[in-house]
Amino acid sequence: MPPLHTRRLALQPFSPADADEAFAALTPALTRYMAFDPPPSAQAFECIWRAWIRRIDEGSEATFVVRERQTGDFIGIAAVHDAQAREPELGIWISEREHGKGYGREAVAAAMQWCALQFSSVAFSYPVAVENLPSRRTAEALGGQVVATEQTAKFTQVVYRLPAERGSDPFSSGKGI
Numbered sequence: 653m654p655p656l657h658t659r660r661l662a663l664q665p666f667s668p669a670d671a672d673e674a675f676a677a678l679t680p681a682l683t684r685y686m687a688f689d690p691p692p693s694a695q696a697f698e699c700i701w702r703a704w705i706r707r708i709d710e711g712s713e714a715t716f717v718v719r720e721r722q723t724g725d726f727i728g729i730a731a732v733h734d735a736q737a738r739e740p741e742l743g744i745w746i747s748e749r750e751h752g753k754g755y756g757r758e759a760v761a762a763a764m765q766w767c768a769l770q771f772s773s774v775a776f777s778y779p780v781a782v783e784n785l786p787s788r789r790t791a792e793a794l795g796g797q798v799v800a801t802e803q804t805a806k807f808t809q810v811v812y813r814l815p816a817e818r819g820s821d822p823f824s825s826g827k828g829i
Contacts, residue, residue, distance in 0.1 A: 653714055656762045661755060663716035663730060663762055665708055670717040671701050673726040677747040685781035686745060687804065704731075711736065714767060718746070718759045730759040732767045732776075740767055741777040742814070744787070757790045764794070768816035778812040788812075 656663040666674075675697045678690040691697040707713035714735050718727040728746035742763065746756045760778075767773050778796055780787040788810070796812030803809075 653708060653716075654766075656716065656766050657721060658758050658762050660721055661727065661758055661762065662719045662721045662724070663759060664719070666701060666704050666715040666717050666729065668701070668705075670726070671697065674701065674717065674729060677726065677728065677745075679748060682745060682748050685784040685787065685807065687806070714763065716759070716763060718755065727755050728759065730763045732763050735767055736771050738773060739775045739777055739813070740771075740773055741779065744790075751786065756787065757793055760790060761794060764814065765817055773816045775816055776814040778814055779809045780812060781807040781809050783807065 653665040655665070672694070675691065675694050678697070680690055683690050688700075691700060704713065704715040708715055712735060714732040716730045718730050719725060720727055726747060727750050728744065731743040733741040733743060742760055744756050744760050744763075746759075764773075764776055767776075778791045779802070780791055782788075782801075791812040791814060794814050796814040798810045799813045800811040801808065802811060
């Protein structure tokens with residue numbers, strides 16, 4: 653997986669060097685709209701991120717650490733699950749201190765465009781807790797339409813279908829989107 657660059661962000665494949673910053677950002681407030689609760693320890697989180705790396709190596713998933721392009725500051729994680737499917741699933745979480753800056757939308761758009769170019773995805777699935785209005789706005793801004801409502805163990809979620817945008821490859825020049 654290559655690194656991706658947007659105007660403000662650098663998305664790089666998740667590596668063990670990213671684990672401490674990612675773990676520190678996984679707070680109860682952040683994970684209230686996520687499928688999992690914060691891991692109880694760095695060791696428990698290691699089991700999670702090692703699985704991410706295994707799936708990256710297998711080519712079945714793309715998990716990117718999202719950083720501020722100029723400073724390298726940790727912003728969050730963007731993932732494309734079942735990356736080689738016709739309609740992969742998107743996942744994103746942004747550190748609480750970085751909320752409200754549009755980073756989620758920018759990171760999701762970059763991951764979508766890369767995956768569409770790499771694997772010819774036709775669309776993306778993006779499950780979002782009904783009450784998570786910022787993530788719902790992200791999905792809708794990227795052309796998402798609600799196609800399902802589901803009950804999870806933690807909350808009710810809507811599933812958006814987002815169209816794939818392939819176009820030309822903005823990542824080949826190194827300038828990004």
